[in-house]
Amino acid sequence: MILIFDLDGTLIDSVPDIHKTSNEVLAAEGLGPLDLPTVRSFIGRGVPHLVERLLGAHGIADPARVARMISAFGARYEDAVALTRPYDGAPEALAALAAQGHVLGICTNKPVAPARAVLRHLGLLDHFAAIIGGDSAPQRKPDPEPLHLAIAACGGGPALYIGDSEVDATCAAAAGVAMILHTEGYRHSAPEALPHVALFDDFAALPGIVAELASDRAGQQALA
């Protein structure tokens, strides 16, 4: 089975680094800091959206400033790894799933370079056959294209998407891929509001969930 993972809010809690970087980029523009929950609520749709919201929180809508801040954020993003942690049990779950023969990939709205940098920093990069980021395709999630690309780059075939947000659920539904929801991430609405075939708050449960869904699928194929 191909297992594609979202990154921020799914495998890693990266808000402290994104919060710090956001406030540095705001300070460079002479603008005051925002608190962590506010910045967390802006994560999930990629850097351009984040920057628009950072400025919007200051009552500013200025395309030239957005462009300048996107490039300032990008210049700092690969080094913004020190405060980021994997969710408890995520490294062990990835190792177990890879050992069971599943092919693992990433489909994130974070740009590819900082996505690779943080996975390398945490010692998780080698698990992944493919990493598709917010700058890998013309459209970001919730467009289905990045998820299709990630699945193809993992060799193609039956896949599951493991994500934390509305953006992920919409993307998976549009791509026709079953979604497993990690409930400890940066979601805005109740879990019931997001289409999913399974959910978990503890990574220890994920290998069992995947095994069950994989055997259901094998059973359906045998019957077809």
Ligand SMILES: O=C(O)COP(=O)(O)O
């Ligand atoms: O960069 C973002 O806004 C969010 O990234 P994600 O797709 O890994 O949640």
Ligand SMILES: [Mg+2]
């Ligand atoms: Mg996410």
